[in-house]
Amino acid sequence: MTAPLRARExxxxxxxxxxxxxxxxxxxxIAATLGxxxxxxxxGARTVIVTDENVASHHLAAAEAALKQAGVASSRIVVAPGEGSKNIPTFERVCEEIIGARIERxxxxxxLGGGVIGxxxxxxxxCVRRGIDFVQVPTTLLAQVDSSVGGKTGINSRHGKNLIGAFHQPVLVLADTALLDTLPPREFRAGYAEVAKYGLLGDAGFFAWLEQNWRDMFAGGPAREHAIAVCCRAKAAIVARDERETGERALLNLGHTFGHALEAGCGFSQRLLHGEAVALGMVMAFDYSARKGLCSAADAARARAHLAAVGLPTHVREVPGGVPGVDALMGLIAQDKKVKRGALTFILVRGIGQAFIESNVxxxxxxxxxxxxVA
Structure with a gap:
């Protein structure tokens, strides 16, 4: 793993x-260059900014000013913050307001926001006018390293997370790392789970680098841009080879099968943020792999130790209010998008940086x- 970039170019x-x-x-x-x-x-294009109330209070005025200064017309749509906005009523409202703003093809x-807004x-x-282009300006660490890249879009169903959606690639992702300075510490930690994921699934060297440099990344040093770029390069390479997740792109779901079930079981609430659920899910994927003799207990312990060191939950007992029972979790896992003809598919590991797809679990x-x- 190379050293972090010293220049902030x-x-x-x-x-x-x-x-x-x-x-x-x-x-x-770089958000100042948006316009x-x-x-x-x-x-000559008109724009409509979709954001949430929290992001709007920090960044909407600056985004609108940058667009205005460049002569780009804009309007705004502001929704409630949180996973609860990824539902059909809010989706319908956003579509109608985009059309009402006379946004053309x-x-x-x-x-402008985190993973929910993206x-x-x-x-x-x-969907609007059978497809208009869009730009991602991710304002959370999770969105900058993962959800803003690759064209997965969608909303949640009462049956599970992200079960209604489409592949629709952005035409640009503008990731300003200074926007992360306004994130609450819990939100930044939750996003870091997706950073660690890239090391755990396919880059042992990067994971070792994170173990040594995560504090500088949290503090906003040069390690921040370096780590985000490493993650984006890894995801871009996988997406280019498997855009619609018919093969290796499923590796990016390390920790997500368990994690999405836990997240849905907690009602997509503040009890368990998405990144926290992913952290728990990755620990469970390593523990399950060790239990099956696929990876060493030492590697599972190392993954758990690093996630715990940065302040992420690593055991279900840490979820406020507890988690659903086994029957409920199994029902949610059965709705996972990787299920094929009823057969469970998991992303398991043979060690740090050695994830693989296991079908018919x-x-x-x-x-x-x-x-x-759970016990």
Whole structure:
């Protein structure tokens, strides 16, 4: 793993998808260039900014000012913060307001926010007028390293997370690392789970680097841009090879099968944030793999220790109010998007940086493991 970049120059990571290729631009303070960038990207286009109340209080005025200064017309749609906005009524409202703002096919939607806003605005953009282009301006660590890249958009169903949606690639991702300075510590930690995921699933060297450098990343030092760029390069490479998750892209779901079940079981509430659920899910994936003799107990312990060191939950007993029973969790796992003809598929590991896709996982084995884990 290379040392972190010392210069704070913007880093560009290309996502190679042919005629739908786009860039991820990562840097400190680059949100100020939003208007100039969009004016060059789509001359004469109108824009609509989709954001939430929390992000709006910190960043909406600056985004609108940057657009106005570059002569780019904009309107705004502000929704309630949190996972609860990823539902059909809010999706319908966003679609109607985009249409009401007279946004045409040649115009742009701008997703200004975290993963919820990116998923919601991206899905609305995929549907309005049978598809308009959109730009991601992710304001959380989780969104900058994961959800803003790769074109997965969607909302939640009462049956589970992200079960209604579409693949719709952005035309640009503008990741300003300075925006992360306004995040509450808990939100930043939750996003870090997705950073650690990239090391745990396929880059042991990066994981070792994180063990040594995570404090500088949290403090906003040069390690922040470096780590985000490493994650984005890894995801961009996988997305370019498997855009619609027919194969190896499923590896990016390490920890998500257990994690999504826990998150849904907690009602998509503040009791358990998405990144916290992913952290728990990754620990469970390592523990389950060790239980099956696929990886060493030492590697499972190392993964748990690092996530615990940064302040993430690593045991279900740490979830306020507890988690659902085994029957409820098994029911939610059965709705996972990787299920094929009723057969369970998990992302398991042979060690740090050695994730693989395991199909036809025995539900009885999973039930027994969950029984012990929940107990």
């Amino acid at each position: 913007p880093i560009t990571v290309p996502v190679a998808l042919g005629d739908r290729a786009y860039d991820i631009v990562i840097g400190r303070g 100039q960038t969009i004016a060059k990207l789509r001359a 040649g115009d742009l939607a701008i997703a 998923d919601l605005a991206g899905f609305a953009a995929s 025995d539900p009885a084995d999973v039930r027994a493991f969950l029984t012990d884990a």
